[in-house]
Amino acid sequence: MLKSVLLIFLGGGLGAVVRFLIGKFSTQFFETNFPLGTLVANVIACGLLGLFVYQFNMKLDANQKALYLFLVIGFCGGMSTFSTFSVETFELLKQGNITFAILNLAISIGAGIGALVMLFKQQ
Secondary structure, three states: OHHHHHHHHHHHHHHHHHHHHHHHHHHHHOOOOOOHHHHHHHHHHHHHHHHHHHHOOOOOOHHHHHHHHHHHHHHHHHHOOHHHHHHHHHHHHHOOOHHHHHHHHHHHHHHHHHHHHHHHHOO
């Protein structure tokens, strides 16, 4: 149990750092009120999640289970940012940026699900 928690903790920390770096990178190169960094991090995390789940879509031995915990639950969980996405969308609504709020909802959900569908279609 402790090993599983440690793997998830390490993967989640790495995913959170990657999410942070994507956010910093996006604000350095794109000046916008739209939460682009969160959108990009969520789409990448969804795509990776689909890829990892597809790869582990078999009976897992002990090493594969450890990698699953680290990558799927830890890294992708730490990198995906639904709570941040929710807060940023709410802030857009509070600021009266209804168009950006709706775009953020539609693109985030559509692209995230689209990334999963595209990966699973390749089976």
